[in-house]
Amino acid sequence: MVTDRRSVLGLLAGLTARPALAQAPAMSKLTAFAFSFPALDGGSIRLADYAGKPILVVNTASLCGYTPQYAGLQDVWTRFKDRGLLLVGVPSNDFGGQEPGGAAEIDETAHHQYGVTFPITAKADVKGANAHPFYKWAAGELPNATPQWNFHKYLVGRDGHIAAAFPSAVEPTDTRVITAIAKELGSE
Numbered sequence: 001m002v003t004d005r006r007s008v009l010g011l012l013a014g015l016t017a018r019p020a021l022a023q024a025p026a027m028s029k030l031t032a033f034a035f036s037f038p039a040l041d042g043g044s045i046r047l048a049d050y051a052g053k054p055i056l057v058v059n060t061a062s063l064c065g066y067t068p069q070y071a072g073l074q075d076v077w078t079r080f081k082d083r084g085l086l087l088v089g090v091p092s093n094d095f096g097g098q099e100p101g102g103a104a105e106i107d108e109t110a111h112h113q114y115g116v117t118f119p120i121t122a123k124a125d126v127k128g129a130n131a132h133p134f135y136k137w138a139a140g141e142l143p144n145a146t147p148q149w150n151f152h153k154y155l156v157g158r159d160g161h162i163a164a165a166f167p168s169a170v171e172p173t174d175t176r177v178i179t180a181i182a183k184e185l186g187s188e
Contacts, residue, residue, distance in 0.1 A: 029161075030137060031159070031160025032047050032055060032057075032138075032156040032160045032161070032162075033047050033048045033051040033160045034047070034048070034137075035047050035132075035133055035137065036048070037090065037121035037122070037124065037132065037134070038121060038122040039119060039121060039122065040091070040103055040106060040107060040110075040120040040121060040122050041103075041107075041120075045088060045119050045121055047086075047134075047156075050084075050086045052158055053084040053085065053086060054084070054085055054086070054155060054156060054157055054158055054163070054181060054184035054185060055085070055086040055087075055088065055155075055156040056073075056076065056086070056087045056153060056154070056155050056156075056172075056177075056181065057088050057090060057134065057138075057153070057154045057156065058073060058087070058088070058151060058152070058153045059090045059092045059094075059126045059147050059150060059151065060089045060091050060099070060110070060120075060150060061091065061095065061096075061099040061150035061151070062091070062099055062101065062105060062106060062108075062109035062110075063098040063099065063100070064095075064096070064098040064099075064149075064150040066149070066151040066168050066169075067109065067114075067151075068114075069151045069171060069172055070089075070109070070110060070113075070114035071114055071115075072171050072172035073087060073089065073116070073172045074114060074115060074116050074117065074118065075172070076172045076173065076177070076178070076181065077117065077118040078117075080181055080182075080185060081118070083185045083186075084185060085181060085185060086118075086119070087118040088118065088119050088120075089110060089116065089118060089119070089120040090121045090124055090126060090132070091106045091110075091120065091121065091123045091124070092123065092124055092125060092126045093123060094128070094147075095148075095149045096149075098150055099123060099150075102123070103122065103123075106120065106123065107120075126147050126152075127146065135147070138165075141161060142154075142162050142165050145162075145165035145167075147168075148167065148168070149167075149168040150168060151168045152165070152166070152167060152168050153165065153167075153172065153177065155180050155184065157184050158184055163180060163183075163184055164180040
């Protein structure tokens, strides 16, 4: 059997290249802790400050049928904040134009009407080309669980990756949400 010289050289090159690839350091995958949001009241909400802790990120709107979920989100925040949960509300006008106002109107709805004490970001896009980088990253993590309306909930696990996603119709106090949060925090 006659062997072509190029085939032999190609085979040898392939064999010698494999050990080098196997020894190459693995690149770390981007996590939620790489992102920050401008805060509604100024400053920044840096998710890196909560590395190793679970984070519930919810896109909100002041004029939505789901806006009363602010009360349930506050309940979740009150229940779990001392155990390490960060809850972040991200006002967005992406769905139905239901967050048309500015910071003062968002503040009025979240803080004054619903008594929210968890961090609220400045208004941001959560879908499309101008989506906040966190939401672009989350869409890559769970492409089939992106926000379809206001009050979509992403639970970021202790490892910085999306642990669960809950659509708008799932109340923040739903057993599925509470169970997922408790799991990320350790036993309740």
